[in-house]
Amino acid sequence: MDLRSMTERVTLLGAVDWHRRLFDSLIPLPEGTSYNAYLVRGSEKTALLDTVDPVMSDVLLTQLSSVPRVDYVVAQHAEQDHSGALLQVLERYPQARVVATPKGKGMLVDLLHLDADRVDVVVDGDRISLGDRTLEFIYTPWVHWPETMLTYLVEEKTVFTCDLFGSHYATSDIAVGDNTQAPAVVRAAKRYYAEIMMPFRKPLTRHMERLSAYEIARIAPSHGPVWDRPALILDAYAEWVSGPPHNSAVIPFVSMHGSTRALVERLVADLTTRGVRVHPFDLTVTDLGDLAMALVDAATVVIGSPTVLGGAHPQAAYAASLANALRPKALYASVVGSYGWAAGAPKALVAAMPALRLEILDPVLVQGKPRAADFDAIAVLAETIAHKQQALEL
Ligand SMILES: Cc1cc2nc3c(=O)[nH]c(=O)nc-3n(C[C@H](O)[C@H](O)[C@H](O)COP(=O)(O)O)c2cc1C
Ligand SMILES: [Fe+2]
Ligand SMILES: [Fe+2]
Incomplete structure (x- = not known):
């Protein structure tokens, strides 16, 4: 036996x-x-x-x-x-x-x-x-x-x-x-x-x-x-x-036509060159356990989402509500995303995380495909995240 x-x-x-x-x-x-x-x-x-x-x-x-x-x-x-x-x-x-x-x-x-x-x-x-x-x-x-x-x-x-x-x-x-x-x-x-x-x-x-x-x-x-x-x-x-949060950023994202993805890819590159460890997750193929695990240590969460029917893409909304439920130790959050005529994703995503005491950094929103100025805004966001996390001496 x-x-x-x-x-x-x-x-x-x-x-x-x-x-x-x-x-x-x-x-x-x-x-x-x-x-x-x-x-x-x-x-x-x-x-x-x-x-x-x-x-x-x-x-x-x-x-x-x-x-x-x-x-x-x-x-x-x-x-x-x-x-x-x-x-x-x-x-x-x-x-x-x-x-x-x-x-x-x-x-x-x-x-x-x-x-x-x-x-x-x-x-x-x-x-x-x-x-x-x-x-x-x-x-x-x-x-x-x-x-x-x-x-x-x-x-x-x-x-x-x-x-x-x-x-x-x-x-x-x-x-x-x-x-x-x-x-x-x-x-x-x-x-x-x-x-x-x-x-x-x-x-x-x-x-x-x-x-x-x-x-x-x-x-x-x-x-x-x-x-x-x-x-x-x-x-x-x-x-x-x-333990203190790590000098890392979790970036769950979803993109229907590639614009939000382009923003996320640039953010990943810009954070990496600034010494921030990044964990990007394409939500259409992500094992949610991997996302949860990355949330254990990260100091920042940036959600990438296009605007869909006036709010966030449902996959991004799910990631936000998951983060809200899991109560990670993250201190900063932001949203990047593309929209067609009126951006609704950031407000919806921030509202979906009421339990987290997050400082919200300025979102980067673009109409349709990103332009040079939008990538500059991503660089500013990356700089802000790196700077804030360095100030914590992580
Ligand atoms: C089903 C669906 C619903 C949408 N709803 C909205 C909306 O309510 N407001 C808006 O500004 N754009 C809306 N859009 C347009 C997208 O936000 C826009 O195409 C955006 O550039 C897509 O970003 P992506 O390339 O990252 O998928 C919608 C698109 C789709 C496919
Ligand atoms: Fe059990
Ligand atoms: Fe149990």
Whole structure:
């Protein structure tokens, strides 16, 4: 049976979803994903931490056929990719108690129709003894739902983090291991952070601070491999969450007849010669995860869009609303674009990013095909961006 031992008492269960290519009907998964569940066997009691996505519940239930007794099912997060097989697991173990935060209990009851009588509520700092192993619960709301918690296995200095520090990365390895795989997993974790965790930088800062008080030998998330060298992911998160923005600009753009594209190409060249790293994304062919990842560090966002039906091109509007939802640390924004008779894109795009505290730099708008003076205006915009970013000493 596919039971993989992490330590003498901790077993990695769950499923690797090698071929899944879309998550939440939204997020591309270029490298698949996994739904990890962990079995912790103490001298007296056994706990299962998280379950799996319902599409792979059979895998978990088959694994559990060799596990005679489960006393606790710890539901760290109520989202279905981890709680979706919970009811089936409870049916298998009628005596098992569900352990969740107060909010988690309510959500499991509401979302999955779980019987409330089967849930034991735990609050921050509560402990459950499994005999010679102890679980301590750390309430970490908003990573990325309001009910989320982590579980610290005291005797083994292992912290189970569910989505936090996770990566959509399918591998047959239990842990990240040596450097042959590490850069790819860190990159997958950055993509995951950008898509799922970045909107919650404020609570994340608090949770990271709290975690620094714990001695951590390994981090076991519920997507992707275990971080057996925790500093790898903790240092990366510290930088993504709290580090200063980089001297880089993200330029998502779309162009129907090539005019906006010509502006963007010139902007890319003009920023490059001024030492600003650029990340242009043609939105018609862009993997939105790549765009989200570039937003993690960028100091500036420039959206390229023609005017369509009085507003922005829908692809550009989508990029703006994505940036608004993901709350990156960018400080400056602008718009470049072409129009036929009356430019409406800039106003629409700026209005689509109300959550970002951005200084808006003068847009560059051209009627039809750009002229020499329009390219001069692009050079001015590039100079302004480079100058502002240099002033930040990035
Ligand atoms: C479907 C469609 C709707 C448009 N709506 C507007 C509009 O509301 N206002 C405007 O000034 N131009 C409008 N235009 C004209 C474009 O903005 C113009 O052709 C522009 O130069 C295209 O830039 P591009 O080469 O980057 O695609 C529209 C064009 C299309 C194809
Ligand atoms: Fe989640
Ligand atoms: Fe998840």
